[in-house]
Amino acid sequence: MDRMTREEYIRRGPVRDFLDNYPKTMIAGKQRSFQAQWFEGRPWLEYVKEYDAAFCFACRVFGKAVYDATFQKHGFTQWHRALESKRGFDKHSLSNEYCTSVQAWQDFLLCKPIDSVLDEEKKRQLQQGNQERHDRYCILPLLVDVTSTLGRLRLPFRGHDETVVSDNKGVFLEVLDLIARWNADLESHLSKSRSKPKYYPSYTSPTSQNELINCSAQFFRDIRVKMCKMLNSLLFAWIRLLAQASRTSCPLLMGYCSPALSTYLNTLIRLANLTKIWWILRTQKT
Numbered sequence: 001m002d003r004m005t006r007e008e009y010i011r012r013g014p015v016r017d018f019l020d021n022y023p024k025t026m027i028a029g030k031q032r033s034f035q036a037q038w039f040e041g042r043p044w045l046e047y048v049k050e051y052d053a054a055f056c057f058a059c060r061v062f063g064k065a066v067y068d069a070t071f072q073k074h075g076f077t078q079w080h081r082a083l084e085s086k087r088g089f090d091k092h093s094l095s096n097e098y099c100t101s102v103q104a105w106q107d108f109l110l111c112k113p114i115d116s117v118l119d120e121e122k123k124r125q126l127q128q129g130n131q132e133r134h135d136r137y138c139i140l141p142l143l144v145d146v147t148s149t150l151g152r153l154r155l156p157f158r159g160h161d162e163t164v165v166s167d168n169k170g171v172f173l174e175v176l177d178l179i180a181r182w183n184a185d186l187e188s189h190l191s192k193s194r195s196k197p198k199y200y201p202s203y204t205s206p207t208s209q210n211e212l213i214n215c216s217a218q219f220f221r222d223i224r225v226k227m228c229k230m231l232n233s234l235l236f237a238w239i240r241l242l243a244q245a246s247r248t249s250c251p252l253l254m255g256y257c258s259p260a261l262s263t264y265l266n267t268l269i270r271l272a273n274l275t276k277i278w279w280i281l282r283t284q285k286t
């Protein structure tokens, strides 16, 4: 029987087959049988229909040795002596071995299954890990903001001595310490990272500072590229519009313009045509 099956078996408790009529056996000239009322006050007592016999669940499962084979292995069937004080149930339940087995049974029931304990511990660790990960991710935008601000102001990040006891840890760490004095989340983050640096990264080490700088720079580079592409698209759309207007003389457009604006638009149209010609020639060349 494996451990899981045994635990389930023990938690299910004694086998107690309740019958309307228990099998009768001729004992000492009388028909005798097990009685259901014998279960009352005897939580250890079990009756197995298959054997038509009574057992002690505590001793059968938790007994360290076979000291009472009747109640542990063979089964008690002497129904006419069941309630005799020196030979029946009471005799068994007064033995030291019985008390030891019952104590072991109770201890087992009070203990949580090891799987349950492990699951709860694993769940607790998982929740703690998720919470810490969430806390760290919440701090990252603040660190990026400080990084981009220092970068925009062209301030040096690093200090010569960045240890906790240093008077000047560098602009980056000093600014973070300043914010932490007013921001409980950052204060908690820095405290945790200082108390267990191996398990809770602070993202403030020299390596992290360089990574933050690189990430911020890459972010702004990407934004600049996207802005350039968008402006180029707008410019070419404008050029196309003007070129189309020049083909049709754009009377409708010109009719609504003042003379000065018409001159300006005509200049732009000519410029657009030249640009268009230049673009076509450039495209054909390549």
Ligand SMILES: [Zn+2]
Pocket (backbone or CB within 6 Å): 044, 056, 057, 058, 059, 060, 071, 092, 097, 098, 101
């Ligand atoms: Zn027993």
